[in-house]
Structures are given as C-alpha cells and as structure tokens.
Amino acid sequence: MPVKVETYDRVEEAARALSASRSARFLGGGTLVMRAVNAGDQSFDTIIRLRDPDFRTIRMQGDGLVIGAGVTMAALVANRDAVFLAPVARVIGGPAIRNMATVGGNLFASGNYGDLAVALLALGATVQLAGSGSRSMPIDEFLRDRDRHATSLVQSVTVPRPRDPATFRFTKVSRVKPKGVSLMSIAALLPQSGGRVQGARVAYGAMGPMPLRAIAVERALEGQALDAAAIDRAAALAVEGIAPPTDALASSWYRAEVAGVHLKRLLAGERR
Ligand SMILES: Cc1cc2nc3c(=O)[nH]c(=O)nc-3n(C[C@H](O)[C@H](O)[C@H](O)COP(=O)(O)OP(=O)(O)OC[C@H]3O[C@@H](n4cnc5c(N)ncnc54)[C@H](O)[C@@H]3O)c2cc1C
Structure with missing residues (x-):
C-alpha cells in the first residue's frame, strides 16, 4: 500500500493533520515508523513530517530544561545543559540510531525500548501536547494513557534539572x-x-x-x-x-x- 507523506512548517498544522486522521503517524526520527513501513504495516497510510526548527531546540526555562520533541539522542548527548541526561541518551542504540531517534519518539517506544522515557519519568518531567487541545501534563499521566495520545503531537518535554x-x-x-x-x-x-x-x-x-x-x-x-x-x-x-x-x-x-x-x-x- 502506498504511503502518503505530508510535510508541515508549523507545529499547529502538523498537530491538526495528525489529530484529523486515525490512519496517520507522526514521523520523529523514523527509527520505528520507517521500520514499520518497511515491514508492510497496514495500520497507517499517511506520514506527517514537521520542519519547524523550534521542534529541535533545547532551552533553559527557570530551573528546568525545555526539550523539543524533535531533539535527537545525539543532540542531547552534545548539549551542555542536558548533561545529566547524556548517560541515558548515550546508551540508546548505536550511533546511527542516536542520530535519528528523537525524544518524542522515545515516549511512544514500547517493550524493551523507551530508556529516555524511564529517565524522564524518574525526573518528574512534564509533556506538552500541541494543537487545539494543547496542554501540559505530568509524564506519569501521559504514559498511563499513552495509547489515547496516539493522535496527539508531543511538542516538547520540560525536565526539572536536578540541583545536585x-x-x-x-x-x-x-x-x-x-x-x-x-x-x-x-x-x-x-x-x-x-x-x-x-x-x-x-x-x-x-x-x-x-x-x-x-x-x-x-x-x-x-x-x-x-x-x-x-x-x-x-x-x-x-x-x-x-x-x-x-x-x-x-x-x-x-x-x-x-x-x-x-x-x-x-x-x-x-x-x-
Ligand atoms: C536497532 C535499534 C536499536 C534501538 N535501541 C534502543 C535503545 O537502546 N533504547 C531505546 O529506548 N530505544 C531504542 N530503539 C527504539 C527507538 O530508536 C527509540 O526509542 C527512539 O527514541 C524512537 O524515536 P524516533 O524518533 O525514531 O521514533 P519514530 O520511529 O519516528 O516514532 C515512533 C512512534 O512515536 C510517534 N512519535 C514520534 N514522535 C512523536 C511526537 N513528537 N509526537 C507524537 N508522536 C510521536 C510516532 O508516530 C510513532 O508511533 C532502537 C531502535 C532500533 C531500530
């Protein structure tokens, strides 16, 4: 089955397109989505991409760090402000995976995957969803209802930085x-x-x-x-x-x- 690719410049547009269709998947780094495409997964026929550079930035906000959902593991390892997360990001896959795998994708990774999500859960992170229903929620709540968020776009994650x-x-x-x-x-x-x-x-x-x-x-x-x-x-x-x-x-x-x-x-x- 052919897969349609839709590319958006703004996060709100991508969020709207994703929430409008049950047969669409958001493309983070694609380490899992593209594997599914290659394996002939028929559960989706549209891939949503986002080019917004803000989606890939890391910035300080008070005592916390706002990490765009499109930030890769390699970018996390290289970021000075995110040094406490580097030991986690560094052990996710090999170099090729770390160059593609995103923070947002890790929140949805199941089974033996999701190492960063485990760290974010211990740190008490907050997840920001984009679009018309844009809101923030504790990561505990997000993970508990993760299946219900399959058509929501995660915009960023805010992580309190440990004082020590x-x-x-x-x-x-x-x-x-x-x-x-x-x-x-x-x-x-x-x-x-x-x-x-x-x-x-x-x-x-x-x-x-x-x-x-x-x-x-x-x-x-x-x-x-x-x-x-x-x-x-x-x-x-x-x-x-x-x-x-x-x-x-x-x-x-x-x-x-x-x-x-x-x-x-x-x-x-x-x-x-
Ligand atoms: C060889 C290999 C080794 C791996 N090793 C590890 C490992 O050691 N540890 C580990 O934790 N994981 C591992 N993974 C799994 C995976 O690479 C990571 O979990 C990665 O962070 C997933 O991110 P992604 O951007 O590639 O996700 P994608 O493949 O792009 O997406 C995965 C899912 O998340 C959804 N999604 C992605 N971004 C968003 C967003 N912003 N908003 C809403 N939905 C979104 C997608 O629609 C899809 O359903 C491995 C994978 C492979 C193939």
Whole structure:
C-alpha cells in the first residue's frame, strides 16, 4: 500500500493533520515508523513530517530544561545543559540510531525500548501536547494513557534539572554491550535534605507495558538516610506490585529475581 507523506512548517498544522486522521503517524526520527513501513504495516497510510526548527531546540526555562520533541539522542548527548541526561541518551542504540531517534519518539517506544522515557519519568518531567487541545501534563499521566495520545503531537518535554547531578542515577541492563536493548532499565532521583531522602522517584523500563514507577521502593526510601540498611529494605521491595513481562530477552521470573540486585547497585552508587 502506498504511503502518503505530508510535510508541515508549523507545529499547529502538523498537530491538526495528525489529530484529523486515525490512519496517520507522526514521523520523529523514523527509527520505528520507517521500520514499520518497511515491514508492510497496514495500520497507517499517511506520514506527517514537521520542519519547524523550534521542534529541535533545547532551552533553559527557570530551573528546568525545555526539550523539543524533535531533539535527537545525539543532540542531547552534545548539549551542555542536558548533561545529566547524556548517560541515558548515550546508551540508546548505536550511533546511527542516536542520530535519528528523537525524544518524542522515545515516549511512544514500547517493550524493551523507551530508556529516555524511564529517565524522564524518574525526573518528574512534564509533556506538552500541541494543537487545539494543547496542554501540559505530568509524564506519569501521559504514559498511563499513552495509547489515547496516539493522535496527539508531543511538542516538547520540560525536565526539572536536578540541583545536585549526583542525585540522579540511571542504569541499563542489557545482554549485549554496548548496543543491546534493555532487559531492564532503572532511573532514580534521590534528592536529600538533612541527610535524608526526600521526594524519591524510581522508575523502571521493560518491567511492564510502559515505563512505570516503583512506588513501594520510593516509599521505603522516603525519609531514610541512604545507608546500607535502607538500601537493603528498598531493594527487597523492588518488584512489589509489579508484574514483569516475559519476552525474548528474559522471563518474568528472571526479571523479578535480578531487579533487586540492580536496584541495590544503583542506590549504592555502583554504576555499571
Ligand atoms: C536497532 C535499534 C536499536 C534501538 N535501541 C534502543 C535503545 O537502546 N533504547 C531505546 O529506548 N530505544 C531504542 N530503539 C527504539 C527507538 O530508536 C527509540 O526509542 C527512539 O527514541 C524512537 O524515536 P524516533 O524518533 O525514531 O521514533 P519514530 O520511529 O519516528 O516514532 C515512533 C512512534 O512515536 C510517534 N512519535 C514520534 N514522535 C512523536 C511526537 N513528537 N509526537 C507524537 N508522536 C510521536 C510516532 O508516530 C510513532 O508511533 C532502537 C531502535 C532500533 C531500530
């Protein structure tokens, strides 16, 4: 089936075209969309492209960073203001993928993909949707209803920058290094006040249908000094309330077994 390509200069126009058709897909970097086209995916017949340069910019706004949804992983790695996200963007695919893969596309990537979305979830990012229904929402809400946003255009993501970069940690567990996809990824924001954790956010990738928060772990850490005993207690709750999937990389049982080990290393500051 032929696929029609529509190119727009302004984000509002692209958003309108996308929301008007269930058989249209927005084209970010195309690492997943073009793979679907090549595989003969019949679920869409129109590709929407956007040329607006604002869509690919990163700018500071107060204590946060506004990242255009069209910003690539390579651009994130190269941006000084986004240095806290560089360790995440750097482990997404190989160089060719990072040159194309966008922030917006990563929010929709499912299964073993979506590493950046996991980091953004832990950081408490906000997602801005474009068009007539333009609005902002916490990334938790966006991810929960992700399927409902299939015809919405993500314009940008606003990320609070951690005051102390050491309070944000990320690890990607994969079978093949350096380019393998995630068997599991874990991101943690561990702000401290008076030597105790306050406002912890811990997120997993590849542990459910979409990036999700480890609420039991967050609760266990709250108000605690980040010492060995608190880390052990939190790690023991690594998969509390979570049903990890079985896929080609690992079984649900295996994920549940190793989640606590990787979480413990991350909380203890042992990055690998
Ligand atoms: C070989 C290979 C290795 C990969 N490795 C990784 C990895 O290690 N980690 C990882 O996280 N991912 C990985 N990916 C998946 C993918 O490359 C990334 O998740 C990437 O960020 C997706 O972005 P994209 O711009 O290419 O998305 P696209 O393919 O352009 O789009 C993906 C989906 O998102 C929608 N979309 C894109 N942008 C927007 C927007 N602004 N608004 C609304 N909808 C939008 C599209 O319509 C489509 O449904 C890999 C992919 C491949 C092919």
